[in-house]
Amino acid sequence: MRNTKLVTTVFCCLICAYLSAQNKYTSKINELLEKYESADAPGLSVNVISGKESIYAKGFGLANLDYNIKNSDTTIFSLASIAKQFTASAIWVLVQEGKIQLEDDIRKYLPEFPVYEEPIKIRHLLNHTSGIRNYHALMALYGFDYDQTYYDNNTVFALACKQKGLSHLPGEKVAYSNTNYTLLALIIERVSGQNLNEFLKVNILNPLKMHATFVRVANGKTIKNKAVGYQKRNNGFVHDSSNQLSYGAGSMGSSVQDMAIWMQMLNEQILEFKPLAQFLKTTEVLNTGEKAKYARGIMIDTYKGYTVAGHSGYAFGGRSQLITISKKEIGIVVLTNLQSINAPEIVYQILDILLADEETSEAIHSTDVNFEPAKLDAFTGDYKEINSDMTIQIFVEKDTLKSEGSIGRRATSLLQFADNKFHRKNSPQVKYDFTPASTHDMIILFGGTPFYFKRAVLIDSETVNNNDFVGSYFSEELDVTYHFFVENDVLKLSYTNNKNIHLHPVQLDEFGNNRRTLYRFTRDKENHIIGMLLYSEGTIKDIFFEKKAVTN
Known part of the structure; x- marks a missing residue:
């Protein structure tokens, strides 16, 4: 009897201690997030796990402004680029089944793809070391109209197949490109004979009981309890009207309640899927001998002495951030339906709250x-x-x-x-x-x-003769003509759906648009401008534009 009472007393003490800690975290997290509580603005949902328990799960603001529907822990949000780890998990399934290998040349499954100097392997797509150009940047560079023009994975694949070059040799360095994960989705579907949503449901999502999580593989399907994504504009909010349907790199929906299960999996707490967690967090050595920080749909980094695994997402109408620390069995996910809310910042602020009372000095000094x-x-x-x-x-x-x-x-x-x-x-x-x-x-x-x-050796705009660069330039790869002209002593650019872009000098014969795009003009032996090379977002280089001859 005494032993029974002792066990009961200890158990009650543990429960009280847990609830006390939970209440302490709740109060501090509430204080952090109270500014997002609103009856007339979009917001976010949060879930924080410790061990196998959710210690904080709450929604803030509205999921739908038209109907005053509030965000909650069951609201469906866009995951944006967090979707990449789910696509990578589908690759893991196919590897386990012996249907593909990470060392396979992607042309084994995508024979239409160009032949480059060195083969691109499936593992290069997984960790963004392929050198393949980012399709979002390519589409912006030729003036794609997201509001009026439809595109899907086949559109992306056709664009990728037109590219004559890579940003670097496969395996040389990490250069983030959404095209990698679109190609992985195509490979998964060709090998399995199922669309990505069906394949993930059967092999990953249903076994994990993540029934609110899905890949959007078709337009027009009703999604219950879904948050509408908004942008701030003119003292109000506008929602996305795009009809694009490219997935693999994004276009997934989930709730923070479902994502709590996923974070437990990443923390290797779900025995059946422990090999998957290890697969996703595996980093590789680059050609340079340096170890990559991007694993397989997951970024691996350190924070306050701990190894963290996570990923962010950014899309029209929302941002997302997930982070886990396996050693502590903790995880935090923030999903927003307002693009201006900084989800990564919020996650790290919550992580600081969780780690505030820890004796982190030992962990920090161990990596000093x-x-x-x-x-x-x-x-x-x-x-x-x-x-x-x-x-x-x-x-x-x-x-x-x-x-x-x-x-x-x-x-x-x-x-x-x-x-x-x-x-x-x-x-x-x-x-x-x-x-x-x-x-x-x-x-x-x-x-x-x-x-x-x-x-860099940056140059003064006063030393540049902008008239040297005036003219029309055509790119075969992008099938677009760029028109450079001078207005009010400023070099400007216009092309399809883009007018009067202000350019500024960067280095010799280089101009930029302050949006991570660089225009480098080329000269012949007589020092005449004969063309232009286009660079963008760190993942695109050497797209050649030939200067058109002036006709009278």
């Missing part, structure tokens, strides 16, 4: 590296993103290294945490790596996604 305090002047200067017009100025102010970007709003302070490595003072997940390399001078990692930069 002995380094000499940097001579900060060695890192200062102007940098330009490779295959983009985005520039970053690194400078020293009051003995602190700072970074200010051409697209950013203000300078941010950097703190050193290892040799040649810094992170943002207020965002430790954003890291700057100045480790010497032959292909780049700096990498900026946003939660594990790398952006590559080289030192």
Whole structure:
């Protein structure tokens, strides 16, 4: 009897301790998110897990402004790019069944695809090391009208097949491209004979009891309890009217309640799917010998001494962020239906709340590296993103290294945490790596996604004769003509569905549009402009435009 009472007492104490901790987290998370509680604006839903329990699940704001429907933990949101890990999980199933291999050349399943210098393998698609150009950027570059024109995976595949070059050799580096996961979806469907939604339902989603999760493989289907995605515009909100139907890289729906199950799986708490979690979190060694941080639909990084696995998503009308720490058996997911809500920032703020009372010093010190305090002047200067017009100025102010970007709003302070490595003072997940390399001078990692930069010699607009670049230029790969002209002493660009784009000088014979697109003009031996090479988003390079002869 005494033993029974003792066990009961201990059990009650444990329950009380758990509830006390849960209430403490609830109060702090509520305080963090209370600004999103609204009766007339879109918002978000959140789920936080610890072990096999959800310790916080709540919706804020409205799922539908027309009908005043509130967001909840069962509301269906767009997952955006979090969908990639589900596509990768379908590849895992096919590998387990012996129907494909990661070392297979993708042309085994997609024979229409171009032959490049080196074969692209399935594993290159999974970890974004294929070098294949991002179709969203390509479509923007030829003036695709998202509001009026339909496209699907076949459209994307046809566009990919027209491309004559890659951004880099397969396996050389990580360069994020949605085209990779569209191609994976096509491979899955050709091999399995099922569409991606059917395949995932049978092999992944139904066994996990994630019944609210799906891939949108057709338009017009009614989706109950779905949040409408909104953008802020003119003191109000507008929703997406696009009819696109490309999936594999996105176009999935789920609730934070379902995603709690997925986070438990990623934390290797569901025995049947532990091999899947390990597959998704497996990183590979690049051709350079460096280990990639992007695994298979999952980014692997460190935060406050812990290894974290996660992914973000960004689309019209919403953002998403998922993060897990297997060692702590915790996970956080935030899904929004308002594009301006910063889901990644919210997730890391919640993670800070969960880790606030932890004795993290031991975990942090276990990964410490002995380094000499940097001579900060060695890192200062102007940098330009490779295959983009985005520039970053690194400078020293009051003995602190700072970074200010051409697209950013203000300078941010950097703190050193290892040799040649810094992170943002207020965002430790954003890291700057100045480790010497032959292909780049700096990498900026946003939660594990790398952006590559080289030192730049920026030029003053006063030294540039804009009239040298006036003319019409045609690209066979994009089937579009670009018209460059001067207006009010500014070089401007117009092409299909894009008018009067202001350009600014970057380096010699280079101009940018301040949206990660670079126009590099080429000259002949007599120094005449004869063409233009187009670069964009870090994943597109060397798209050639020939200058048209002037006819009278």
